[in-house]
Amino acid sequence: MGDIYILMLVALTVLAVIDLVVGVSNDAVNFLNSAIGSKAVSIRTLMIVASIGIFFGAVFSSGMMEVARKGIFVPSQFYFNEIMIIFMAVMITDVILLDLFNTLGMPTSTTVSIVFELLGAAVAMALIKIGGSDTETMANLGKYINSESALLIISGILLSVVIAFTVGAIVQYFTRLIFTFHYEKRMKYFGAIFGGLALTAITYFIFMKGLGGTPFYDDIKHLLVGNEFIIIGISFVFWLIVSQLFSILFKKNILVLVILVGTFGLALAFAGNDLVNFIGVPMAALHSYRAWSVSGIEATELSMGVLAQKVxxxxxxxxxxxxxxxVTLWLSKKARSVTETEIGLARQGDGHEKFQPNFFSRLIVRGSVNISQAFKFIIPNSVVDKIDQQFQKPVVTLPKDKEYELPAFDMIRASVNLMVAGILISIATSFKLPLSTTYVTFMVAMGTSLADRAWDRESAVYRVAGVVNVILGWFSTAIIAFLASATFAYLIYLGGGIVIALSLILVGFLLVRGYLVHSRKLKEKNKKRYMKRAELITISGVIEESSGHISEVIKRVNKLYTSVVDDLASHDLNKLAKTEKHVKKLNKEVNELKEDVFYFIKSLDDASVKASRFYILVLGYLQDVTQSIEYISSSSFRHVNNHHKNLKKSQINDLKSINEKLKELFDQIEIDFSEKSFQDLSRILEEKQELLNHVSESIDNQIGRIRTEETSPKNTTLYFGILLETKDLISALMNLLQLYHEFYVLEKKKLGNN
Known part of the structure; x- marks a missing residue:
């Protein structure tokens, strides 16, 4: 019988390693974002500092394992076999859940996930015990679960979200009023004071939070507890002197040191205290097994009160x-995806937005705008103008091919992020209030972004939507973790080793699938051929950069049109649904290119007006093409989804005939644009009228059918819609070819004159 528990320990060990990988990939967002976003130091330097913090935090952590053993449930109320089921269910759920959020690129709380997984599995096992007892009822659930701890954690989550956002916004607002965006001059006079305050806060955070779980904390606890103000005073004087010397000797901004120390502090605290989220459960399982193996008592009879003892x-x-x-920090690509989410929401400049507006974001932004307008009536104009001057952003001029090197936000905001997050976590620790480091650091970053006016009228609705999505994801984490862990615990109780084996296979499958999905997203992201603004200063540059993209669009439209016709012929709803999904994706990509037009034109030289006009026309024709295929696809899907009659055989034959001619056209265009060979475009343009005439003949044939045999108005509507949109598609395509043909003729004349 003991063999099953040895196998469970092995499985838990493997899951612990996987959980460390997926957990670090998500929690890296906590301590890397401020430094990465500000570009205060090189990535290599930053990673070295964070690695040192993580390593020391992990190696010296010990006393933080209590939550996995007795923080959520009462261990003495469960037997060894039941405890092992709880631990297996928790680890299986945790790996799946965290990897899912990593794949989506969304930050979540490893603390909240582990707590609610423990709660869910423990509740499920407690209900099983109550159900099998003749004397216990649901009223006895409280003796199995530490309900006070669970309620305290939930309240801590709610409070940390609101408080972190509010405090971050207030501190950043007044810091910006003092230093402005042109802070270099003021830092010469007040930099040492600001550095002293920030580094003091971070140092206090390192001692009170980062060292709180270390094995030697009890040896120095008497020096820290009760002497907080003395420590703060000495730290401030020390860091004030260090800040001044740093600026004088190294001729560098003290904010660089603040960001490095702050990153180290957060990394240290993360590893020292959040490590329980990854290995606390397997270590508790190991200690449980050791206690059972030497007890000589049956697994179903040994109470696990031993877990209440010191770890x-x-x-x-x-x-x-x-x-x-x-190692994970250095190698994980998913960590970068999660980091990009927060930096994208916090960045000062414009760019492509990851999230789409929703009802809540529109409502919040509309309310904020109204409140802002109301304040303008109350506050004198002179004061408003003075405040606006403090928030004037510097104009940074870089070579056009170096614009990507601009930081997402400046070092003032990065320093405030680290300082405020450290202070809030330290205060919560001193009052023994549970909170999530992810929630605090993320919401502080969002608060400072708002105060810094990073969310303007152009981007606010998208950024707020992103924050709303992330917060909803946090609460869904708790619900999903509870339900999934409870389900796994119940299934393992029923099926034993077989269910455990199947669950581990499921974990492996989902991890591989998540890796493949994430890799595909990265490839698609890298494959997207956004126009390189710095190189598109001539029409030739636009041609060179856009031809391959146009070839790809035509190739996809060709495939999609054929799919719609074939799926309509077979009346296959599932295939039409898939085709519509691909069409919408294509249309979205072209729309993203059009949204980039403003930045493209703004980045070009004054002499590049023709290139701008050419580029706009190209995108306009491409959009016409994709909109036509989108209409054809969606109307076909809607027709079949509503269970209308199949198109008649004569109608299908006409569509297939049109499709064959279009396929020849698309194939030739794809080849010409992929090879950037435009000499054959004149021949294709000459066949334009023949194509349009063929479509017109099909329209005439349908008119004849209506007068003699057609009895379905829905079929007629669909058929005419497809034919008319096909005509529009051909016209847009021919306009695009005409544009490139004119360029080819013009270039040929230039060569002839030379």
Whole structure:
């Protein structure tokens, strides 16, 4: 019987390693974003500092394992076999859930996930025990669960979201009023004071939070507790002197040191305290197994009150865990995706928005605009003008091919992010209030973004939508973690080893699938051929950069049109649904290119007006093409989805005939544009009228059928719609070819004159 528990320990060990990888990939957002977004130091330097913080935080952590053992449930109320089921269910759920959020590129809380997974599995097992008892009822659930801890954690989540956002916004607003965006001069006079304050806050955070779980904390606790103000005073004087010397000796901005120390502090606290989220459960399982193996008592009879005792230090395991976390930090691509989400929402400049507006974001932005307008009536214009001057952003001029090097926000905001997050986490720790470091750091970053006016009228509705989506994701984390963990616990209780094996196979499948999905997204992102603004200063540049993209669009339209015709012929709803999905994706990509027109034109030289006009026309014709195929696809899907009659055989034959001619046209265009060979465009243009005439003949044939045999108005509507949109598609395509043909003739004349 013991063999099953050894296998469970092995499985838990493997899951712990995987959980470390997926957990670090998500929680890296907590300590990397401020430094990455501000570009205060090189990525290499930043990663080294964060790695040192993570490693020391992991190696010296020990006392933080209590939550996995007795923080959520009462261990003495469960037997060894039941505890192992709870732990297996928790780890399986945690790996799946965190990897899902990593694949989506969304930050979530590893603390909240592990807490609600423990709660869900423990509740499920408690209900099983109550159901099998003749004397217990639902009223006895409280003796199995630490309900006070659960309620305290939930309240901590709600409070941390609101408080972190509010405090971050207030501190950043007044910091910006003092230093402005042109802070270099003022930093010469007040930089040492600001650096002293910021570094003092971060140092206090490192001692009170980062070292709180270390094995030697009890040895120095008497020096820290009760002497907070003395520590703060000494730290401020020390860092004030260091800040001044740093600026004088190294001739560098003190904010660089603030950001580095702040990143180290957050990384140290993350590893030292959040490590429980990844290996706390497997370590508790190991200690449970050791206690059972020497007890001589049956697994179904040994109460696990031993878990309420002090956790022994496992130095080797902590060392290995720290090493895995550091390696993951350097190699994880998903960590970069999660980081990009927060930086994208916090960035000062414009760009492509990841999230689409929703009802809540529109409502919030509309209300904020109204409140802002109301304040303008109350506050004197002179004061408003003075405040606006403090928020005037500097105009940074860079070579056009270097614009991507601009930071997402400046070092003032990065320093405030780290300082405020550290202070809030330290205060919560001192009052023993549970919170999520992810929630605090994210909401502080969002608050400082709002105060810095990074969310203007152009971007606010998208950024707020992103924040709303992330917050909803947080609460869904708790619900999903609870339900999934409870379900796994119940299934493992029923099926034992077979269910565990199947669950591990499911974990492997989902991890591989998540990796493939994420890799595909990265490839698609890299494959997107957004016009390189710096190189598009002539029509030739536009031609060179856009031809391959046009070839790709035509290739996809060709395939999509054929799919619609074939799926209509077979009346296949599922295939039409898939085709419509691909059509919408194509249309979205072309729309994104059109949304980029403003930045493209703004980045060009004054002598590049013709290139701008050419580029706009190209995108306009491409959009016409994709809109036509979108209409054809959506109307066909809607027709079949509403269970209308099949198109008649004569109608299908006409569409297939048109499709064959279009396929020949599309194939030739795809080849010409992929090879950038435009000498054959004149021949294709000459066949334009023949194509349009063929479509017109099909329209005439349908008119004849209506007068003699056609009895379905829905079929007629669909058929005419497809034919008319096909005519529009051909016309837009021919206009695009005409544009490129004129360019080819013009270039040929230039060569002849030379």
């Amino acid at each position: 022994p230090t496992e130095s080797l395991l902590l060392f290995i865990a720290g090493a895995i976390m550091v």
